[in-house]
Amino acid sequence: MSGLSHSSKRTLSERVSSALPKTEHRRLDEAHEQWAAQVGSTEELEGRKFITVSSVPIKDMYTPKDVEDIDFLSEVGYPGAPPYTRGVHPAMYRKRLWTMRQFSGMGTPAQTNERYHFLLKEGQMGLSVAFDLPTLMGYDSDHIRSRGEVGVCGVAVDSLKDMEMIFKGIDLGKISTSMTINAPAAIILAFYIVVAEKQGVRPEQLRGTLQNDILKEYIAQKEWIYPPVPSMKLIVDTIEYGTRHMPQWNTISISGYHIREAGATAVQELAYTLADGFAYIEAAMARGLEVDEFAPRLSLFFNSHLDFFEEVAKYRAARKIWARHLKERYGAKDERSLLCRFHTQTAGVSLTAQQPENNIVRVTWQAMAAAMGGTQSLHTNSMDETLALPSEKAALIALRTQQLVAYESGVTNTIDPLAGSYFVEALTMQMEQEAEKIFEEIENRGGVLSAIDQGYFQRELAKSAYTYQKAVEKGERIVVGVNKFVMEGARVEIPVLKIDESVEREQVQSLRQLRQARDNDKVRRTLGDLGAAAERGDNLMPSFIECARVYATLGEMVDVLRGVYGEYEEPPMF
Amino acid sequence: MKKIRVLLAKPGLDGHDRGIKVIAAALRDAGMEVIYTGLRQTPEMVVEAAIQEDVDFIGMSILSGAHMTLFPEVLRLLKEKGAGTIHLFGGGIIPDQESVELEKQGVGKLFGPGTTTEEIVTYIRSVAADRKQEPVM
Numbered sequence: 039m040s041g042l043s044h045s046s047k048r049t050l051s052e053r054v055s056s057a058l059p060k061t062e063h064r065r066l067d068e069a070h071e072q073w074a075a076q077v078g079s080t081e082e083l084e085g086r087k088f089i090t091v092s093s094v095p096i097k098d099m100y101t102p103k104d105v106e107d108i109d110f111l112s113e114v115g116y117p118g119a120p121p122y123t124r125g126v127h128p129a130m131y132r133k134r135l136w137t138m139r140q141f142s143g144m145g146t147p148a149q150t151n152e153r154y155h156f157l158l159k160e161g162q163m164g165l166s167v168a169f170d171l172p173t174l175m176g177y178d179s180d181h182i183r184s185r186g187e188v189g190v191c192g193v194a195v196d197s198l199k200d201m202e203m204i205f206k207g208i209d210l211g212k213i214s215t216s217m218t219i220n221a222p223a224a225i226i227l228a229f230y231i232v233v234a235e236k237q238g239v240r241p242e243q244l245r246g247t248l249q250n251d252i253l254k255e256y257i258a259q260k261e262w263i264y265p266p267v268p269s270m271k272l273i274v275d276t277i278e279y280g281t282r283h284m285p286q287w288n289t290i291s292i293s294g295y296h297i298r299e300a301g302a303t304a305v306q307e308l309a310y311t312l313a314d315g316f317a318y319i320e321a322a323m324a325r326g327l328e329v330d331e332f333a334p335r336l337s338l339f340f341n342s343h344l345d346f347f348e349e350v351a352k353y354r355a356a357r358k359i360w361a362r363h364l365k366e367r368y369g370a371k372d373e374r375s376l377l378c379r380f381h382t383q384t385a386g387v388s389l390t391a392q393q394p395e396n397n398i399v400r401v402t403w404q405a406m407a408a409a410m411g412g413t414q415s416l417h418t419n420s421m422d423e424t425l426a427l428p429s430e431k432a433a434l435i436a437l438r439t440q441q442l443v444a445y446e447s448g449v450t451n452t453i454d455p456l457a458g459s460y461f462v463e464a465l466t467m468q469m470e471q472e473a474e475k476i477f478e479e480i481e482n483r484g485g486v487l488s489a490i491d492q493g494y495f496q497r498e499l500a501k502s503a504y505t506y507q508k509a510v511e512k513g514e515r516i517v518v519g520v521n522k523f524v525m526e527g528a529r530v531e532i533p534v535l536k537i538d539e540s541v542e543r544e545q546v547q548s549l550r551q552l553r554q555a556r557d558n559d560k561v562r563r564t565l566g567d568l569g570a571a572a573e574r575g576d577n578l579m580p581s582f583i584e585c586a587r588v589y590a591t592l593g594e595m596v597d598v599l600r601g602v603y604g605e606y607e608e609p610p611m612f
Numbered sequence: 613m614k615k616i617r618v619l620l621a622k623p624g625l626d627g628h629d630r631g632i633k634v635i636a637a638a639l640r641d642a643g644m645e646v647i648y649t650g651l652r653q654t655p656e657m658v659v660e661a662a663i664q665e666d667v668d669f670i671g672m673s674i675l676s677g678a679h680m681t682l683f684p685e686v687l688r689l690l691k692e693k694g695a696g697t698i699h700l701f702g703g704g705i706i707p708d709q710e711s712v713e714l715e716k717q718g719v720g721k722l723f724g725p726g727t728t729t730e731e732i733v734t735y736i737r738s739v740a741a742d743r744k745q746e747p748v749m
Contacts, residue, residue: 171625171676183654186681187625260627260651300630387630391725424725426677426707500633507634511728520726536707537677610650612636 058106066103073099086514091345092303093505094468100460108463113358117412117453120365122357123466124454125412126377131450136408137415138440139216141383143168143193144427145541146548147203150193154208156430162437164246166216166417167204168192169226174261176222176600178593179545189541191427192218196549197591201229202236211239215246216291216381216415221263223250224276225595228582247288247337247381250276253314253486254293257495258300260608263596266487268603270321272578277322279579281332288337290318291381297495298341299387301503304352305469307341309476310495312359316477317486319368329368333375342404342411343385349404350456351465353411356380359470382408383417389424393519397421398435405443410456416440422535429535493611500612549591556589564588565598572602616740617667621649621658623686626676631703635671638729644736655685663695668743669736672702679706683719699739703727 058066080098081087088096097104108114115121118128127133140162143150154165169192172184178196179188188194195201205215210233219226227248231241252269255262262269273290280289294302294311302310315336322332340356342349360378364370384404389397398421405418420428420436428436444450456462483489490496509515516522568581585595620636622629629651640646647665649658662670670690674682683702690696701720711722721735 171678175625177625183625183652186678187676190677191626255627260629261625424705426705499630500637503630504634504637507638507729511730517726608650610648612633612640612646612648 058102063103066101070101070103086516090304090348091343092305092348093509094303094305094348096461100464102460104460104464105467108467113467114457114463120361120376122361122376122378123354124357124457126357126379126414130412130453131409131444132453135444135450136413137163137214138437138444139164139166139381139415139417140433140437141166141168141216141218141417142428142433143170143204144191144535145189145193145537146544147193147195147200149189149541150204151206151208153430154204157433157437158208158213160434160437161441164214164216164415165208167218169217169219170194171261173226173592174219174221176263176592176596178591179542179549181593185542188545190537194541194545195226195229195592196545197552197589198229198232198586199548199552199589201226201233205233209239210234210237211243213245216249217246218249220249220252220255220259220261221269222592222596223248224272224579225582225586225592227276227279228579228586229592231583232586241283241287242285244284245286247291248276249293249339250290251293251314251318251339253317253490254296254311256490256606256608257297257310257314258302258499259296262606262608264599264603265606266490268599269606270317270487271575273318274321274325275577275579277318277332277335278325278327278577280335281327285335287335288379289332289335291337291339292318293339295339295341295383297499298343298385301499301501301506303502304343304345304348305472306476306498306502308352308356308359308469309473309480311338311340312356312363312473313477313480313486315360316363316367319364323368329364329370330372330375333364333368333370334372334377337414338378338380340380340382340413341385342382342408342413344388344400344404346403346407347456347462347465348469349407350411351462351469353380353382353408353413354454354457354462354466355469355473357412358466359473379414381415381417382411382413384408384419386419386423389419389421390517390519391424393525394421394425396519397423398439401436402439402443405440406447406449409443409449410454412454427535427537429533431533493609496608496611552589552591560588561585561590561594565590565594568595569598569602572599615643615645616669616736617645617647617665618669618671618736619647619649619658619662619665619667620671620673621653621661622651622674623653623655623658623672623682624674624676624678625652626674626678627651628675629673631675632671632673635673635703635729635732639733639736642729642733644733655682655689658686659689659693659695662690662698663693667698668740670698670700671732672700674702674704674706677705679704679714679722680710683714684717687718699743701735703732 114123117125171187171191173195177184179194277289280287292315294307297310298307357378361376364376384401401418418436418440420432422432564585571581636646636648703723
């Protein structure tokens with residue numbers, strides 16, 4: 039399937055001739071030849087090729103000839119209308135800026151609560167919860183596999199008690215919250231619903247996003263618990279529950295961020311992410327949901343990497359492809375189903391431990407790419423993230439960075455400012471066509487789940503990551519401070535945040551108290567009901583909510599499901 | 613000549629395997645035997661695999677912050693199982709001060725972000741060469 043064939047019934051030559059008259063063609067060709075004769079070869083400069091960060095070769099100059107088969111109305115158009123290339127909302131940032139949403143969480147629930155109050159006071163507009171690895175993997179803090187990891191990468195959550203503390207003094211009816219959790223996402227959502235319930239806030243009032251994207255875990259981030267089939271079932275459970283009870287909640291954040299971080303090129307990120315999205319749509323439809331019932335609450339999440347124009351083209355192509363597939367492949371009729379609403383995070387993998395202050399600058403243009411690409415929300419990384427969790431100062435500079443982009447740079451003045459650039463339009467079209475080729479490859483492999491089984495994505499990412507590293511080592515790719523402009527012996531002068539070992543002790547202590555104080559008979563019964571519901575194949579959201587109410591722990595619930603579904607094991611490959 | 617055998621392991625809950633896979637490919641291309649354990653290895657599993665595979669080196673990658681727990685534990689188990697001659701090194705997000713602390717405890721070099729694969733290959737070869745020159749008891 040060609041990325042262009044859908045858009046117009048006219049043949050290519052008709053469209054070309056309508057875009058550029060023949061005489062204009064001749065004049066352009068002449069001008070181009072004259073220019074090219076002066077320039078000579080521009081293949082390389084000092085051993086470096088002119089390629090994007092994804093190794094896509096870029097021409098020395100683009101002209102109207104590069105965009106001659108792009109019809110403005112059908113391929114670019116107006117924001118808030120098909121093909122949505124220019125943005126999902128008609129007025130974009132002229133009516134509302136993106137949401138500045140910094141991902142954070144560390145240590146105990148009380149410490150995280152304190153950080154949230156600080157960020158809200160400093161002008162952050164929504165919360166984004168980072169959980170620690172035991173929580174992400176479904177282990178309680180006192181589990182043997184949790185040793186050394188409690189509260190380190192994020193906040194530790196064992197039960198409803200911890201979630202109550204995290205959101206203490208924060209009105210869940212007013213704030214929107216994003217939660218980065220996948221394998222145990224449905225359980226964390228249940229905790230959130232019950233915290234709200236205790237505040238007197240109903241599920242239909244809740245706004246926010248559950249990451250809840252297991253496919254990219256098998257592909258890239260590797261935080262899985264159960265095998266793919268039951269994992270997909272749990273995700274459809276949350277989509278179904280959200281569709282019925284949480285009209286303002288994004289049931290899933292289909293994520294390319296982690297795929298990119300694991301080594302993908304821009305087009306791999308684009309295509310794998312959208313392919314995952316299509317797989318969720320198909321799974322939800324197989325459950326009997328109508329596409330227009332749930333598709334308006336699907337959200338996406340992309341990386342903003344170093345190559346400015348490539349990233350902008352990627353966002354533009356994503357919107358276009360998403361809208362087209364939703365409409366043509368899945369029969370969506372509601373315009374809201376067609377909108378590729380996405381969050382963006384600047385690329386952690388692009389930051390360097392060497393001369394870490396330089397990272398502030400990298401993050402700035404990555405944030406600008408996200409803004410010029412029309413993101414709905416943004417996380418800007420802290421300069422010290424290759425060294426440790428962000429310190430308060432680094433976190434504040436990161437937030438200020440996007441405030442500067444929003445309020446001082448001028449990029450929000452006009453919608454989709456790069457539209458019409460010969461280069462960016464050509465790149466957008468190229469991205470779209472390349473992504474379609476990858477969809478075809480995935481299709482030929484029997485779909486996303488089969489491709490995961492075959493190790494297709496995992497191998498492709500490992501290959502891209504190794505190619506990138508070799509290019510850096512050969513000096514074909516410059517990383518300032520790492521392989522050029524190196525300062526030998528330059529010490530890292532920025533203060534780094536260290537999670538105290540007392541966090542693990544406190545958290546384990548608090549969990550022990552909980553296990554003593556709660557009604558354990560009730561917990562056992564409720565967990566038994568959960569197991570029975572899982573055996574029957576029921577939607578498990580109501581059971582998770584019941585378990586949350588009686589203070590069953592995350593680990594206890596996950597254990598019940600491990601018993602029913604088993605655990606996933608990845609064949610190691612490189 | 614016998615090839616250098618290296619076990620590469622991801623202990624703990626951390627799933628960030630981009631780095632270790634790059635290292636695995638680079639060591640393989642440098643002519644070493646590489647055994648990659650895959651993710652989520654307990655220290656016991658790492659040491660068990662190292663002994664069974666009869667490796668000269670264990671390289672552990674930890675980006676989760678659990679290094680101060682996991683490196684000493686693997687070191688302790690190696691000694692306990694009489695495999696103290698296996699050289700343990702690693703990499704990840706490890707603050708300088710803690711690197712120094714771990715090296716004091718007997719862990720080999722810890723490589724941080726920005727390290728080239730060439731540096732790691734050179735390091736392994738030089739440790740292996742030093743060992744050959746050690747007098748046989």
